[in-house]
Amino acid sequence: MKYKKYFRKTSLKQKGDGEFFLTEIKKKSPKFFLEVGVFHGVTARNICELLFQIHKNDFKYIGLDLFEKNDENKSEIIPNTSFSNPLKQFYFKYIKRQDPYTIEAVKDLLKKFKDNVHLIKGNSTIVLKKIDMKKIDYVFLDGGHDYETVKSDLNNCVDVILNNGTILCDDYNLSYAPGVKRAINEYVKENNFKCEILHSSRFAKIEK
Numbered sequence: 490m491k492y493k494k495y496f497r498k499t500s501l502k503q504k505g506d507g508e509f510f511l512t513e514i515k516k517k518s519p520k521f522f523l524e525v526g527v528f529h530g531v532t533a534r535n536i537c538e539l540l541f542q543i544h545k546n547d548f549k550y551i552g553l554d555l556f557e558k559n560d561e562n563k564s565e566i567i568p569n570t571s572f573s574n575p576l577k578q579f580y581f582k583y584i585k586r587q588d589p590y591t592i593e594a595v596k597d598l599l600k601k602f603k604d605n606v607h608l609i610k611g612n613s614t615i616v617l618k619k620i621d622m623k624k625i626d627y628v629f630l631d632g633g634h635d636y637e638t639v640k641s642d643l644n645n646c647v648d649v650i651l652n653n654g655t656i657l658c659d660d661y662n663l664s665y666a667p668g669v670k671r672a673i674n675e676y677v678k679e680n681n682f683k684c685e686i687l688h689s690s691r692f693a694k695i696e697k
């Protein structure tokens with residue numbers, strides 16, 4: 490399946506990243522998906538399209554994000570949310586009249602799947618503790634990139650792995666966010682989980 494960008498920004502921007510990601514998801518065909526770090530909702534929409542193809546309406550997607558600009562949360566690496574492409578700037582300012590990095594705009598992008606989708610604005614280190622992880626069979630972890638945040642998020646998702654689910658982490662080998670790799674390596678060792686490093690060390694797939 491082709492990964493579409495919907496005229497928005499996404500971290501899966503290089504050629505082949507999105508397709509690799511969707512192929513990975515398809516192998517497991519999860520029914521209850523959690524994405525930590527939704528950003529503009531591009532990956533969310535692609536996941537929903539894929540899960541709809543596989544399961545029709547019998548799937549759920551939960552997406553969580555701070556939905557806050559960088560200056561409000563300095564410790565986290567939040568991608569630049571403004572567009573350099575003037576056409577995109579015009580489209581969101583004058584046609585859509587929305588900021589694509591808001592929960593409202595992401596809801597709008599996902600409205601086709603409104604009965605399957607639940608979006609949450611908040612910090613993963615707090616929100617994940619309140620989610621019943623036993624229901625979730627696949628997590629895409631792409632939120633905060635600090636060591637402490639990644640470690641906390643992984644610990645909060647441990648029941649997903651224990652119930653034979655999968656956590657796919659993005660940016661395993663990012664030079665400017667070394668805490669991601671450190672947190673994943675520690676977590677896998679402490680819990681004796683399996684970890685596969687995929688797609689030129691971009692993703693880490695954690696399973697039991």
Ligand SMILES: C[S@@+](CC[C@H](N)C(=O)[O-])C[C@H]1O[C@@H](n2cnc3c(N)ncnc32)[C@H](O)[C@@H]1O
Pocket residue numbers: 498499500501525526527528529530531532533553554555556557565566567568611612613614631632633634638
């Ligand atoms: C790399 S982007 C996510 C990209 C998205 N998964 C995609 O594929 O396009 C990271 C997102 O995580 C969010 N984020 C950072 N720290 C977070 C935290 N502690 N809790 C929730 N979201 C967080 C940021 O606001 C940002 O939107």
